[in-house]
Amino acid sequence: MNSFELNKVVMALLLTVLIVMGINGLVGVVFDHEEMSSNAFPIEIAAAPAEGAAPKAVVEQGPTFGELLATASVEKGQKIFKKCKACHTTDNGGKNLVGPNLWNVVGRPKGSFDGYRYSDGMKSHGGDWTFEDLNTFLTKPGKFIAKTKMSFAGLKKPADRAAIIAYLRSLSDAPADLPAVAAPEAAE
Ligand code: HEC
Structure with missing residues (x-):
């Protein structure tokens, strides 16, 4: 092998090294690029739903029944009770109308007012009229007490029921x- 041929071999080797380095360089660029875009992307994804989720959760949750009840106005309730007056008296010793007298109804056993003929569904339901049960009953009476005699559609608004x-x-x-409330200020 003469020096000229040796040069060719060295050149070929150098070229190979250059090509390999070039490919490495290219891979490096591609790799860097991908790494950057995959770093930036998940951060955006994580940030977007977190921002959107916070107000949504607040809207869906709203104040609890206990919170509404803690701040509910008796006067407002008395006005809404006009819807019930055709069928219920409210005074102590008041007579039964289509429905039973409601004096002292909170805490009294369901379907227990003396001298009133309740439906079988009401008589057999059991338990006392707790705040929670009244809330569920007044949302949709027929759903809470099967075949109840109380033909009343229900009060849709949680604040009206409270x-x-x-x-x-x-x-x-x-x-x-009143039931204990964890965070009264949340009812505003
Ligand atoms: C159309 C008549 C009618 C209207 C209006 C009506 N009720 Fe009644 N209510 C009844 C009847 C009838 C019963 C007995 C149900 C049964 O035996 O299934 C009853 C039962 C009840 C009971 C259970 C009482 C007990 O002794 O167990 C409560 C509480 C009650 N009503 C509250 C209300 C409230 C509050 C309203 C107004 C938002 C209302 N009702 C509107 C007819 C009515």
């Missing part, structure tokens, strides 16, 4: 304690 239940609670010489 107000009327606050009013029912006031129909007593010793109103039942």
Whole structure:
């Protein structure tokens, strides 16, 4: 091998090294690029739903029944009770109309008012009229008590139910304690 041929071999080697380095360089660029875009992307994804989720959760949750009840107005409840007056008296010793007298109804056993003929569904349901049960009943009476005689569609607004239940609670010489509320300021 003469020096000229040796040069060719060295050149070929150098070229190979250059090509390999070039490919490495290219790979490096591609790799860097991908790494950058995959870093940036998930951060954006993580940020977007977090921002959107916060207000949505607040809207869906709203104040709890206990919170509404804690701040409910008895006067407002008394006004809404106009919807019930055709069928219920509220005074102590008041007579039964289409429905039973409601004096002292909070805490009293369901379907227990003396001298009133309740439906079988009401008589057999069991338990006392807790705030929670009144809330569920007044949302849709027929759904809570199967075949109830109370033909009333229900009160859709949670705040209206809380107000009327606050009013029912006031129909007593010793109103039942309100349920404990964890965060009263959330009811605003
Ligand atoms: C169309 C008549 C009618 C209207 C209006 C009506 N009720 Fe009644 N309610 C009844 C009847 C009838 C019953 C007995 C249900 C049964 O036996 O299944 C009853 C039962 C009840 C009971 C259970 C009482 C107990 O002694 O167990 C409560 C509480 C009650 N009503 C509250 C209300 C409230 C509050 C309203 C207004 C938002 C209302 N009702 C509107 C007819 C009515």
